[in-house]
Amino acid sequence: MLAYIRAGVPVKLYRKREFWLILLLGVLFVVTIYADFVRGGAALSVDEFQLTLFALQQVLYLSAIAIATWRFGFSLGLFFWGIMGAITIPYSVVYLSANWHPNLFLEMIIIGLVGLAEVFLINAYDVGKKRLLEYQHTLEDRVQARTIDLTKSNLALEKDIVERRRVEGELREALAQVKTLTGLLPICANCKNIRDDNGYWSSVEKYISTHSEAEFTHGICPECLEKLYPSYYGPGKKRSSGQ
Structure with a gap:
């Protein structure tokens, strides 16, 4: 927070409507905090008006944060x-000195801690949301890259299948043109004829x-x-011919 104060409020924030809404809620918060002093109440007693202001303070405080x-x-x-908490401290000191009660002091501390917890929870939600979106984008990129790889693999596999089928067809054609004799051939011992299947x-x-x-071509x-x-x-x- 100190680093943010030293860096100063960025100029681009003044162009945002939400920033002015937060400032308006902060001003209303300050007005409700010091309403007793504005109306000139010397005795800061806990009356119905003060309870209403106290409830409104909590709503404005938590909404702005x-x-x-x-x-x-x-x-x-x-x-x-930090700023709204610092604004609340002087009034809390004056109010509790006039109307001291442990439960009231504890409630003020709880409201401050709730506001701090609100900051961390909302920030954690935003960070988690950003990480989830980044993971989704990364996952989409991985899925897309994997899909491209699988598509290339499928195309290569299809080409290989086509090539294999072509080679198999050529082999079938070659085998169809080649006839070989295998196994035992039943042949007649006298006339030398062969028995078929x-x-x-x-x-x-x-x-x-x-x-x-x-x-076959015949000769003697x-x-x-x-x-x-x-x-x-x-x-x-x-012999005579040989001679």
């Missing part, structure tokens, strides 16, 4: 609390052509030439 703290922050609220027998050429990409081996054409490719003819 509440508005100052809520609208302008902790420093100005504490400043008004349906139980039909077919020649070796037909079976291999059906189940692979191989194609030397042994078969001797057997089929002995007159031309027999053992003797072969």
